Amino acid sequence: MTEPVLRLEALQKSFGALTVTNNVTLEVAAGELHAVIGPNGAGKTTLINQISGLLAPDSGRIVFADQDVTALSAPKRAALGLARSFQITSVLPGFSVLENVALAVQARMGSSFRFFGRASAEEALNTPAMAALGEVGLAARADMLAGYLSHGEKRALELAIALAMEPKLLLLDEPMAGVGREESKRLITMLSRLKGRFPILLVEHDMTAVFALADRISVLIYGQILTSGIPDAVRVDPQVIAAYLGEELE
């Protein structure tokens, strides 16, 4: 097996007396969709924030694309090819849908200290952006202000933004959060298409989605990895059932 895209080594993070990430070691292999599940307050978002660089871990190492990125800032990690979505929708509400995605393309092309020329008329930015919008089914909304999209559409826009970065790893923080049954089905189809194209670390609450998509599942409880394995193994793991899943999987 080749070197994993992302490796967390003994990651540790506390807020005061509360340990939110406790000795987490985890790998995402190339082409794999690795899901992290856990009850509310298990430290899933904190974990994602540490990987994307918004929070610094107290100790431990984060290795991404064969490079120790533990000390790198969030923009530097993004420039290396780490894209993420947010649990609480995080788009630019005053920008058009197309501009939201074109900005991601612009970030990837790495030349934003240009002071002249209308950015919104640049085909080099708009064409890849439109392609990403097409993939998530938002092409028809391109000219709308992102703030006016429905919640489900905003979730899709988050995905398009992440896609447009052409990432080496996609971190998805609860992409189904707050989405209705129909929309969540659509998002699952969308994610299953992305699977294999990018390695994905998926943090999710929605069990249907996780068991439909994941190649590997890690269960996070009180900041600690309880167990890690293929979905079928996790499903029947008595520890997991006792600690978290309960009757949900009956």
Next chain:
Amino acid sequence: MPLPTSIARREWLPVTLFIAFALLPVAAAFDAETYLLGLFMRVMIFAIAALGLDLLVGYGALVSFGHAAFIGIGAYAVAILASHGVTEAAISLPFALAAATAFAWLTGLVCLRTRGVYFIMITLAFGQMAYFFAGSLAPYGGDDGLTIHTRNTLFGLAAFKHERLFYYIVLGCLIGCYVLCRALVASRFGRVFRGARENPTRMVTLGFEIHHYQLMAYMMSGAFGGFAGFLLANASDFVSPAYMSWQRSGELIIMIIFGGIGTLHGAILGTLAFLLLGEWLSGLTEHWKMIFGPLLVLVVLLARGGLIGLASQLATWWRREHIHSPSGFAYALLRLVRSLRVWLDAKIIGLAGPFRSRSRD
């Protein structure tokens, strides 16, 4: 993507403003020419500084409360060079711009570590530092300021001496600055800068070091202030620490709020309205700020987007009411007054909310 009609509306206003500025000397030829020319020149010069401030406030939500410092630095650069016998604009202008930009760079490195109210306070602090520093420049007049005996020449020509020619040079500078700001805002750089206001966390995780962009914008904004200072020194033949007072910084903020922030031409309109109203009201009474204050409150309360917002609200109303005849206009006006009263009542009751139930008992 804005609609074509809104583009037409957007271009209509700045073009009208510039034409009005251009025609003023012609109209002014019939009476107190120098007075009006001088007044409008001040308007245009402060409009350049206001444009720079609007870049920061309107597009980056960075409320700088020390912007007068940049004007002062630009002006002092001219005066200090002139006192040493250097009166060539080709030297003093780059010097003024460099000084203002350098001050912006130094202070911006510190200011931009903070947000919101803290940013306002720290820019104010730096502005005050510049103010007191200028006041302590004993060799250059200290608190009394410094008279500029010889105006700058432009490549050896005494272009600034000729009032009318200088007026048109300033107008050209204003138009140039406006076009430059529009280009900046729409550019790749401007897009990142605007994005940093909308959602900094998102921008950071996209890979943008937003501080670099904000610092760059802060320096540009400072350069616009320095440019205004350069022109102001030449227009008034005098500099003093008062150019950098915090009241002046506050006035700049009021100008852009009055006109409507985040539109650029709102900054020009606001400067025009502020200085002309101030001039007119101060002719009526010495306590003109007692009239001006409530007026500002009204504009902000009635129209979120300042005068520009008010204008576009009126335009929407005009279209919605399908006004074709004078009588139709009168009816529409009646309806407007009625709905305005209802709205104001609601607002006042809303403001008095906590006390209302008690007063009814």
